[in-house]
Amino acid sequence: MCLAIPGKIKSIISDEPLSRTARVDFGGTIREVNLVCVPEAKIGDYVLVHVGMALSTIDETEAQQVFRYLREMEDLSESRESGDEIS
Amino acid sequence: MKFLDEYRDPTAVRRYVRAIAEITTRDWTIMEICGGQTHSIVKFGLDSLLPDKITLLHGPGCPVCVTPAELIDKAIEIASRPEVIFCSFGDMMRVPGTGKDLLSVKAAGGDIRMVYSPLDAVRLARENPHRQVVFFAIGFETTAPANAMAVMQAKQSGLKNFTVLVSHVLVPPAIEAILSSPDNRVQGFLAAGHVCAVMGYTEYEPIAEQFRVPIVVTGFEPLDIIQGIYLCIKQLEEKRFEVENAYSRVVNREGNRTAQRVMGDLFRVVNRKWRGIGEIPASGLGLKEEYKEFDAELRFGVAGKKVEEATECISGLILRGMKKPPDCPAYGTKCTPEHPLGATMVSSEGTCAAYYSYRRLAPLGKSESQRQKNG
Numbered sequence: 459m460c461l462a463i464p465g466k467i468k469s470i471i472s473d474e475p476l477s478r479t480a481r482v483d484f485g486g487t488i489r490e491v492n493l494v495c496v497p498e499a500k501i502g503d504y505v506l507v508h509v510g511m512a513l514s515t516i517d518e519t520e521a522q523q524v525f526r527y528l529r530e531m532e533d534l535s536e537s538r539e540s541g542d543e544i545s
Numbered sequence: 546m547k548f549l550d551e552y553r554d555p556t557a558v559r560r561y562v563r564a565i566a567e568i569t570t571r572d573w574t575i576m577e578i579c580g581g582q583t584h585s586i587v588k589f590g591l592d593s594l595l596p597d598k599i600t601l602l603h604g605p606g607c608p609v610c611v612t613p614a615e616l617i618d619k620a621i622e623i624a625s626r627p628e629v630i631f632c633s634f635g636d637m638m639r640v641p642g643t644g645k646d647l648l649s650v651k652a653a654g655g656d657i658r659m660v661y662s663p664l665d666a667v668r669l670a671r672e673n674p675h676r677q678v679v680f681f682a683i684g685f686e687t688t689a690p691a692n693a694m695a696v697m698q699a700k701q702s703g704l705k706n707f708t709v710l711v712s713h714v715l716v717p718p719a720i721e722a723i724l725s726s727p728d729n730r731v732q733g734f735l736a737a738g739h740v741c742a743v744m745g746y747t748e749y750e751p752i753a754e755q756f757r758v759p760i761v762v763t764g765f766e767p768l769d770i771i772q773g774i775y776l777c778i779k780q781l782e783e784k785r786f787e788v789e790n791a792y793s794r795v796v797n798r799e800g801n802r803t804a805q806r807v808m809g810d811l812f813r814v815v816n817r818k819w820r821g822i823g824e825i826p827a828s829g830l831g832l833k834e835e836y837k838e839f840d841a842e843l844r845f846g847v848a849g850k851k852v853e854e855a856t857e858c859i860s861g862l863i864l865r866g867m868k869k870p871p872d873c874p875a876y877g878t879k880c881t882p883e884h885p886l887g888a889t890m891v892s893s894e895g896t897c898a899a900y901y902s903y904r905r906l907a908p909l910g911k912s913e914s915q916r917q918k919n920g
Contacts, residue, residue: 459608459636459894460581460687460739461765464548476698485546492664495690495804504548506742506795509634510662511691513801514742516548520793524552524772528560535567 462508464516465491467501482507548794552766561771562594565778573781574600574730575774576723576866578716579737580607580894581765587899589767591774599778602730602866603899605719606737608684609636609892611819611864612712614854617642619847620681620710624655626845630673632666633681635659640891643852663695663709670699670707679841682709687739689713689830690804693811696832696839708841713830714817716740717748722825723865724756731866733777735763735770738792743808745800749788757786764792811836821860821888858887863896870900877905 465482471490472479482491482505491505496512499505505512577583583603586592592601605611621642624631631647638648638659651657656676660666663680670678682692692709699707716737723731736749741762749760759780763773773791780787790796808830817829832840842848857875862868870876870889880886882898889895893902 459634459683459892460579460606460685460737462687462739462742464546466547476694476701492662492691492694494694495801495807497803506739508687508739509691510664511694513687513690513739513804514795517794521548523793524768524791525557527772528557528564531564532560535564 460508462506462513464504464506465489467493467499467503467505469501480505480512482512549766552764552768554768558591558594558767558771561768561775565599565771565775566596568775568782569596569598569778570782572598572600573732573778574602574866575733575735575777576602576604576731577735577763577770578604578606578720579735579740579765580610580892580896581739582606582735582737582763582770583896584894584899585765585767585770587903591767591770594771595774599774601774603863603869603896604723604734604866605819605822605864606685606716606740607889607892607894607896608688608712608714609640610860610888610895611714611821612637612640612683613818613820614642615818615850615852616710616712617646618644618852619842619850620647621645621650622847622850623679623710623841623845624650624657626677628677629656630669630676630678631655631657631681632660632663632669632678633657634683636892636894637681637683641885643854663692664698667695667698667702667704667707670704671702674706676706677844678707679845680707680709681712683712685714685716685737685740686743686808687737689808689812690743690801693807696811696836697807699839700836708839708844709832710841711831712817713812714819715814715828715830717752718825718828719819720749720752720760722822722828724752724758726865728867731758733759733781734761735773735777736760736788738762738764738769738796741790741792741796741800743801743804745798746788746790746796747798753786753788759786760788762788762790762792762796764795819864820854821858821864823861854887860888860890860895860897863889870897873897877901
């Protein structure tokens with residue numbers, strides 16, 4: 459039910475206060491999305507959309523976090539292992 | 546699709562699984578709150594990849610499941626009226642109240658429309674000025690901004706033929722109810738990422754501290770979930786009880802302030818009955834007094850209606866993490882998605898429905914057999 463899908467803003471079609479609306483591309487499917495809750499979102503940004511409403515602008519740097527954490531964790535574990543061998 | 550496919554990378558998932566195995570020294574029980582996460586876990590078999598010491602319990606975070614039967618009866622009563630166009634998310638159509646479901650009302654000629662967004666229902670109200678358009682506004686915090694926005698747009702447009710039947714529920718009171726139970730087994734939580742996209746995670750900080758449980762804000766894709774589990778186990782092993790954010794591409798600590806303001810303008814916190822659990826104080830949202838002209842319960846005179854739920858179903862125990870679907874004698878026999886007996890089978894995101902869809906032919910899962918062995 460709380461399913462939300464990331465999509466890319468193609469164009470902004472209305473700037474009315476309660477109905478700021480964009481055309482958003484979800485892997486080729488285009489839908490109109492209400493942007494009132496993401497006033498910072500602009501064309502080209504990826505937004506997370508739930509029932510026709512954008513809830514968040516996706517942070518492209520933070521999107522790498524899960525991979526970065528994995529690399530750091532494995533580096534740490536390797537250095538610990540090589541440290542063990544020395545001692 | 547960008548921001549989806551990369552989080553389904555099996556190699557990265559396996560690397561996290563290996564890391565989890567390396568740090569796990571004791572038995573731990575973790576609950577994922579959200580039905581969407583339960584669905585991912587069961588669909589991708591993530592629980593079967595984990596060490597035997599880790600048990601995943603499935604939480605109450607399926608708003609379709611926990612919508613009380615009496616509210617569905619009210620929806621059916623309203624939807625049966627000839628002047629009404631009743632709009633609902635597709636998930637609610639097959640959920641039975643004490644008798645019928647909305648789909649059977651539609652089959653009998655009721656004008657019931659499945660909509661993708663509450664904003665579509667507002668458009669229907671504009672296009673059909675001589676009909677009463679009612680939207681079934683269910684959901685957790687994730688859905689509340691869109692439902693609030695629909696009412697605001699209706700008010701701004703001066704629509705007199707649009708109302709909402711509200712059954713909003715909130716996550717933190719449910720977590721507290723689970724942790725306060727004397728039978729609680731949950732030692733750590735994966736918080737629902739999309740709820741936190743709206744609300745942030747400051748409200749979880751006092752819960753983590755008071756009940757000494759780690760709470761990790763977690764996304765929905767396999768890699769998100771497996772990282773959430775890793776961080777939760779790591780905290781448990783290190784005896785830390787903090788709120789951590791493993792979904793920072795979407796969630797920040799404060800959440801979406803604009804969305805919170807939209808919700809706050811329209812809704813107030815109310816006591817709410819949860820199907821299978823009962824009433825939890827301050828666990829839901831209802832319309833504020835100044836928006837009561839948009840309240841479908843008042844417009845159609847169904848506000849006082851109360852019904853008793855059937856007792857055969859153990860969904861209350863499943864929603865609180867005390868039982869799993871195969872523990873129920875009715876599961877998969879008397880109770881199926883076509884003929885659900887209770888909350889956790891009624892929606893495709895319910896725990897019993899997820900097990901039925903992906904596991905019914907499989908032998909008992911590791912966690913069940915292990916628990917039976919232990920218990």
